[in-house]
Every structure is written in C-alpha cells, then in structure tokens.
Amino acid sequence: LNEPLDEVIKLLARLPGVGRRTATRHAYTILRRGEAYGLELAEAVSRLVRETKLCERCHNHAAEALCRTCTDTKRDARRVCVVQTPPDVSAIESSGAWDGVFHVLHGVIAPLDGIGPGDLKIHELIGRIGAEPIEEVVLATGASVEGEATALYISRLLSDSVAVTRLARGLPAGSDLEHMDAPTLARAFEGRAAL
Ligand SMILES: [Zn+2]
DSSP states (O other): OOHHHHHHHHHHTTSTTOOHHHHHHHHHHHHHHOHHHHHHHHHHHHHHHHHOEEOTTTOSEESSSSOHHHHOTTSEEEEEEEESSHHHHHHHHHHTOOOEEEEEOSSOOBGGGTBOGGGTTHHHHHHHHHHBOOOEEEEOOOSSHHHHHHHHHHHHHHTTTSEEEEOOSOSOTTOOGGGSOHHHHHHHHHTOEEO
C-alpha cells in the first residue's frame, strides 16, 4: 500500500460500522472515481467541520447563525420538540411527523457519567419560553433511564409556564429516535400526552 491510500483506509475504518475491509473498498472507489470526485468529497468534509456551528436558537447544527428550521416561517413556532441530539432532529424531519420547531439538549442528565443539567442546553430552553410564543414543549428524549429522568426534570421546571407533553410510549427502552421508522415516530407524536 502506498501511504495516502493507507491513511484514507485508516481514517474511514474509524467510522462506526465500517471495518477495514469496507474502508479499503471505499478508498479504492474514491480513487477509481477520479480526481474531481475525490476533491469534491474532501472539500465537502472540510466545509462540514469548518463551517458547521450551532444554531443560536435551537442548538441544532447550522451553517448560519440560525438553522433552516428556525428561519422557516411555515413551521409552527408555538410548539417545540426537545431532543437529545442533532441526529434525532434529522430522524424526526425525515419522518415528516412534526411541523413545529426543535430544541437540542446535546445529551441527557447522566450523574454516573458526570453529566448534570448545567452541561445541557436546558438553561437555553428556559430562556426560549417567554421570549418566543411557545405554548407546548414536547419532550422527545429517549426511553432510557437517563432520558426519562431528563424529561421529568425539564417538565418540573417548565410545567407552570407552558404545556409539557411526552412522546407516547411504545418506544423500545433505551432506543434512540434515529433508529425508529417513520410510522412509529408519527404514532409517538400523535399519541403524546401531558407529563
Ligand atoms: Zn435552529
């Protein structure tokens, strides 16, 4: 193996679900497609890591100060769906189950891992209530022990000032939203209930 090829294989193999064999196949494919594709890929990855920031309002990934969801006037800004991670937003968006806006916590409260409320975007969520015309907060953290505890914590903070609901049960315990199919997600939103 020449050096650049080896380097690309090594880096690709660090992605989840990509073993050395798949990484090798992808590296050769990139090489075979030619220079234009390889440079386009390299530039896209470079822009992804250099230009992606967090939306000032919902803290999802964004290319500008505000993300596309937050600037979309067709979204129902009265309803906010609170999720753990940016991939959860992607999963919900591709399911088409939600036309409100989002708030990304960037994790859940996990005392055993040393993650407390102050490490998450909870303070920022409280700041949005009152500053925005929010009427309902839908808690869509995972069904894990930490996800449930985080939902309960936020519910106690907000339930005096806004309607707080939780996605319907039926999600497998500990599962991430990103692994749920669209019909299941749609049912979870339709069946959301007061917490
Ligand atoms: Zn946003």
